[in-house]
Amino acid sequence: MAGRSGGNTPRSGKRPGSVPSASGRQIDWFVVGAIVLVIALIAGLLGYLLPKFLDDREANGLRPQTVTGFVPSAQDPDPSTRIPGVTKIYYRAAQHVRADQRVAYDQSPPFGGPHDEVWATCTGIVYPNPLRSENAVHALEHGAVWITYNPDTISAADRDTLEKKVSGEQFLFVSPYPGLDHPLSLQSWGHQLKLDSADDPRVDQFITALRRNATPGVYRENPSEAAYPETQAACAAIPGAFDPNDPPPADQGAPGPDAVKMDGSGGIPASDENAGAGAPMPAG
Numbered sequence: 001m002a003g004r005s006g007g008n009t010p011r012s013g014k015r016p017g018s019v020p021s022a023s024g025r026q027i028d029w030f031v032v033g034a035i036v037l038v039i040a041l042i043a044g045l046l047g048y049l050l051p052k053f054l055d056d057r058e059a060n061g062l063r064p065q066t067v068t069g070f071v072p073s074a075q076d077p078d079p080s081t082r083i084p085g086v087t088k089i090y091y092r093a094a095q096h097v098r099a100d101q102r103v104a105y106d107q108s109p110p111f112g113g114p115h116d117e118v119w120a121t122c123t124g125i126v127y128p129n130p131l132r133s134e135n136a137v138h139a140l141e142h143g144a145v146w147i148t149y150n151p152d153t154i155s156a157a158d159r160d161t162l163e164k165k166v167s168g169e170q171f172l173f174v175s176p177y178p179g180l181d182h183p184l185s186l187q188s189w190g191h192q193l194k195l196d197s198a199d200d201p202r203v204d205q206f207i208t209a210l211r212r213n214a215t216p217g218v219y220r221e222n223p224s225e226a227a228y229p230e231t232q233a234a235c236a237a238i239p240g241a242f243d244p245n246d247p248p249p250a251d252q253g254a255p256g257p258d259a260v261k262m263d264g265s266g267g268i269p270a271s272d273e274n275a276g277a278g279a280p281m282p283a284g
Contacts, residue, residue: 109148127176
């Protein structure tokens, strides 16, 4: 009678759930399951992030591009004079008005003159509704470019292009401007360019030439005088003074006889700003 080998079954070395492969190696289904799970997670993550990456890449392609030949310098303080269609006017600065006052602006949209004591936030904000011009003009004095469009005549594609170009960009902001005589218009302090298409290369030329342009002689008739706007000033909101999510609405109707004149009469002198005077002068 054959004896038993101690009554213990020899260990095979297999893990529960593993089976031998054709080569004799053991297939560990726990490892296989973990690999499949990791692959599924990576695929899901790519499915979520890839569309966002493509959207961001598309948006970045619409960001304002620095245009060679339009970067300001001491030798070329105002490259916008070479942009066809730019209107240039020397405006007096340092004149503020109260929140309950209006200004009888000489241009539409305005791009200089008396303005509210509080500036519109210009940190790449896309405003869905028309802005009060007096707040917007103060942002121009800080070196911002204000892009406006006529909501009744601009195409949906052009509006989308402008909003993507502005969104998140410092010292840029965009808002509708009903009644505008062109589909879109760009404003910096003392400069304006009205266009028919957001794809016009002059959009980026204007932004390159004038956003935060602090070179002497750009905003004054006498090049030896210090430059303004206040390009070292902020574009962020003043807490409690201007809410970019609920900004002061655009004024309706004509300014009326009590409006502050463009010569600054009725305004509040701003001692912390540089003052200057001048007359209209066409660009270029």
